[in-house]
Amino acid sequence: MVPAVPGTKLIILCSPGNPTGGVLGFVLTREDLDCAAEIAKACNSWVLSDEIYSRLVFDGNPDSIALREDMLKRTVILDGCSKAFAMTGWRLGFGLFPEELVEPAKNLAINSWTCLPPFVAAGAETALATPEEVMAPMRSEYKARRDLVYEKLSGTPGISVAVCPAGAMYLLANVTGTGLSSGEFADRLLQEQGVAVLDGNFFGAGGDGLIRKGHAEFVLNSGRALAEQEKKFQACGVQARTQHLMTASLLSGALAFDAWMLLRQSSVDGFGTTYVYTFCIVLPRYLERHPAAMRGWSTLVIYVLDPRSFAWPEETERMGAFRARFLWESLLALRADLQRLGSDLVLRTGKPEEVLPDLLPPGSALITQEEVTAEERAVDQRLRSRLETVKVDVEHCWGSTLFHIEDLPFDPANLPESFTVFKNTLAPELKCACNAIPPEYLDLPKPKTSLSIRPCMPELELGSLPLSAVFCKDVGHPPSWADMPLPSSQSGDDLPAAPLFKGGERAGLHRLEYYFSGPLATYAETKNNMLDADASSKLSPWLAHGCLSPRRVFEALRKHEMQAATASSYWLLFALLVRDFFRFVAVKHGSRIFHGAGISGKRLDWSGGDEEFAMWTTGQTGYPLVDGNMRELKQTGWMSNRGRQNVASFLIWDLQVDWRRGARWFEANLIDYDVTSNWCNWVAAAGLTGGRINKFNVVKQSHQYDPSGRYLRKWLPELSSLTDEEIHEPWKLAPERQHLVHDYPRPCVDPGKFAFAVKQAAGAREKAGKPLKLASTPLHPLRESSMRPWHKPAS
Ligand SMILES: Cc1cc2nc3c(=O)[nH]c(=O)nc-3n(C[C@H](O)[C@H](O)[C@H](O)COP(=O)(O)OP(=O)(O)OC[C@H]3O[C@@H](n4cnc5c(N)ncnc54)[C@H](O)[C@@H]3O)c2cc1C
Known part of the structure; x- marks a missing residue:
């Protein structure tokens, strides 16, 4: 306490104080009030003690200078009903005056305040008679809010709070660490988040860099369970920070839609409208469209490059350079799109469960896509438990499929085993979904039952997804190729150009638009063509990486079908349904899609080993259809569906190599690798789903699907001089023409016995089928624990 200036007539005290919430006699010591009283007496001055928050003291009891000896007669105590009694609209203030000041105060007041409204007077009378039992719960509610807001704000990067308020309903926070002035911070907070705080400058020069945040927003609801209260408080805390944190996601349109629904459902629950969430996704999915409902939220999109998806534990390649490059391009495109919306992309390399707890502030929420396969779910589980300890909520959204899992007309556990039954069950739903979607649908928390395919989100306006000021400094550098945690042998520089497959949403939309503008018309006839770029949609890389949502493709199909529903549009929808089916198969059957014995649990014995596998991967089997496709895969990351069916069949039934080695090779090399599409197609190719077994005669297929070669x-190229007829079976060349193919290998399976061998091998294996104990089966190395036991030692 500073000694009073001689001649001091009035000492003004404000405790608990506005804007800091500091309390004299508590934050400072009791002696401060004693000292102020002594000074007042020594100077013979009056004291004006503003005690309007005295019923809102959380720690200890309220104190007053008037309680000191001889002080009541020289102290004016100001009080009112608007704070503790929440009569903010119909204000009523009052004072306790020493007798000598009553008349002068009356003279001052009489012409300024007249005609107190009778109901306000009646309210004040009731308020002042309010017993302590009624006040106590309200005080403890405020205290809890104070605790929460203090904790959350103090833990927010860029923000510090010097004083934990012991009373009142405010807190003064220093925001200079955000790189913004307090005025800018308060303005952005209001404009971008719709949350008002007061710039500290309004309290004088000392307030520069500070903002005042109130914590009296919520209506008291003592009937709620504690857990709900906590959640409310958490929302309150997060809202208090406002800022921040809406971070969002590498979400595909479908996913963004679901995230949005999830948030809307939360807000319907009654926590108000200003939601501050941390959205991010940690596994490869991208933002396609943001829901318009996100407008005004500050967002942060986080992408974590997990080294485990780039290399197997033994450090061999798991994500090939083509897929890695597509991913990298998609990240660059995503960043540019987000910047246009006012946001940005944060890129981190590492295990999500290790990276994210340090990045996400307590009180935020992380939204990720719900995964369906073992390895991805294990990452998710570890992430969830790590984030729990730092008080970050994890929410899941369904994504990736055309049909939302909740909209299936059956429980996923009862998914039909056969695709045909699945398709026929959904057919009526699809018919309904072709109807126009009513715009009001967007405002419903749940889809109408007749609309089983949810619509895509509308596009956001430029600048409508602003990045939180708090996160601006954390964004880091733009994604660079060096960020990709590739096994050392890979390089991005020496990859051939892949003009068709450029990562990113725009490129995907461009391909979609182009394909629907013409080539789709002949899809039914051309889809098995292996060569032409427009023979099939080639949308799979964008779908697999989440750059495009299947709902977006469906939307285009629906528009197309309004003009003309053709066999081609039917077959494309059919293909999208196969994709959905396999994802739901993984939901139903779990890790069996990775088991050697597959879903049906049949034992198959594999006589083919490393030598056969190497011939297959390098395109040196001597069977042109197989070799052409395997070389295309290695050189471009792409192979047509017809090619995939044939090479898979050849590896499994002719070379008799464990199908999981093929699936792993595809995982490493396909640009459009997708965990359920790949592994389910492979387990089906091995005849281990319990359904029909498809074995392909690759020679017949070669004649049929590439008649002109x-x-x-x-x-x-070593076969380029052969005729259209010769090229499918070069071993049949007349001796005088054999020199034309001396660079090409002899067939690795005796062609004379080929057709016969296929039949025999398949029949024998089917007979040998026995149920297996699945746990003892050698499995996909990371998806299950055992390590590649199907490898024969190199001879
Ligand atoms: C052994 C094997 C492995 C496969 N691995 C994958 C994979 O990792 N990722 C992947 O996306 N597809 C995979 N497929 C499915 C299919 O080969 C590709 O989806 C298709 O070739 C992609 O070309 P497109 O986009 O031109 O397809 P289109 O014929 O134009 O079909 C449109 C879309 O439907 C989906 N689709 C079509 N057929 C299938 C199918 N059989 N299974 C699942 N989805 C399908 C794809 O998303 C495709 O983009 C695999 C098929 C086999 C036989």
Whole structure:
């Protein structure tokens, strides 16, 4: 306490104080009030003690200078009903005056305040008679809010709070660490988040860099369970920070939609409208469209490059350079799109469960796509438990499929085993979904039952997804190729250009638009063509990476079908349904899609080993259709569906190699690798789903699907001089023409016995089928624990 200036007439005290919430006699010591009383007496001055918050003291009891000896007669105590009694609209203030000041105060007041409204007077009378039992719960509610807001704000990067308020309903926070002035911070908070705080400058020069945040927003609801209260408080705390934190996601349109629904459902629950969430996604999915409902929220999109998806534990390649490059391009495109919306992309490399707890502030929420396969779910589980300890909530959204899992007309556990039954069950739903979607649908928390495919989100306006000021400094550098945690042998520089497959939403939309503008018309006839770029949609890389939502493709199909529903549009929808089916198969059957014995649990014995596998991967089997496709895969990251069916069949039934080695090879090399599409197609190719077994005679298929040999000539230049007829079976060349193919290997399976061998091998294996104990089966190394036991030692 500073000694009073001689001649001091009035000492003004404000405790608990506005804007800090500091309390004299508590934050300072009791002696401060004693000292102030002594000074007042020594100077013979009056004291004006503003005690309007005296009923809102949380720690200890309220104190007053008037309680000191001889002080009551020289102290004016000001009080009112608007704070503790929440009569903020109909204000009523009052004072306790020493007798000598009553008349002068009356003279001052009489012409300024007249005609107190009778109901306000009646309210004040009741308020002042309010017993302590009624006040106590309200005080403890405020105290809890104070605790929460203090804790959350103090833990927010860029913000510090010097004083934990012992009373009142405010807190003064220093925001200079955000790089913004307090005025800018308060303005952005209001404009971007719709949350008002007061710039500290309004309290004088000392307030520069500070903002005042109130914590009296919520209506008291003592009937709620404690857990709900906590959640409310958490929302309150997060809202208090306002700022921050809406971070969002590498979410595909479908996913963004679901995230939005989730948030809307939360807000319907009654926590108000200003939601501050941390959205991010940690596994490869991208933002396609943001829901318009996010407008005004500050967002942060986080992408974590997890080294485990780039290399197997033994450090061999798991994500090939083509897929890695597509991912990298998608990240660059995503960043540019987010910047246009006012946000940005944060890129981190590491295990999500290790990276994210340090990045996400307590009180935020992380939204990720719900995964369905073992390894991805294990990451998710570890992440969830780590984030729990730092008080970050994790929410899941369904994503990736055309049909939302909740909209299936059956429990996923009862998914039909056969695709045909699945498709036929959904057919009526699809018919309904082709109807126009009513705009009011967007305002419903749940889809109408007749609309089983949810619509895509509308596009956001530029600048409508602003990045939180708090996160601005954390964004880091733009994604660079060096960020990709690739095994050392890989390089991005020496990859051939892949003009068709450029990562990112725009490129995907461009391909979609182009394909629907013409080539789709002949899809039914061309989809098995292996060579031509427009033979099939080639949308799979964008779908697999989440750059495009299947709902977006469906929307285009619906528009197309309004003009003309053709066989081609039917078959494309059919393909999208196959994709959905396999994802739901993984939900139903879990890790069996990775088991050697598959879903059906049949034992197959594999006589093929490393040598056969190497011939297959390098395109040296001597069977042109297989070799052409395998070389295309290695050189471009792409293979047509017809090619995939044939090479898978050849590896499994002719070379008799464990199908999981093929699936792993595809995982490493396909640009459009998708965990359920790949592993389910492979387990099906091995005849281990319990359904029909498809074995392909690759020679017949070669004649049928590449009659002129155009495809084979492109990928097997050493066969380019053969005729259209010869090229499918070079071993049949007349002796005088054999020199034309001396660079090409002899067939690794005796062609004379080929068709017979296929039949025999398959029949024998089917007979040998026995149920297995799945736990003892060698499995996908990371998805299950055992390590590649199907490898024969190199001879
Ligand atoms: C052994 C094997 C492994 C496969 N691995 C994958 C994979 O990792 N990722 C992947 O996306 N597809 C995979 N497929 C499915 C299919 O080969 C590709 O989806 C298709 O070739 C992609 O080309 P497109 O986009 O032109 O397809 P289109 O014929 O134009 O079909 C449109 C979309 O439907 C989906 N689709 C079509 N057929 C299938 C199918 N059989 N299974 C699942 N989805 C399908 C794809 O998303 C495709 O983009 C695999 C098929 C086999 C036989």
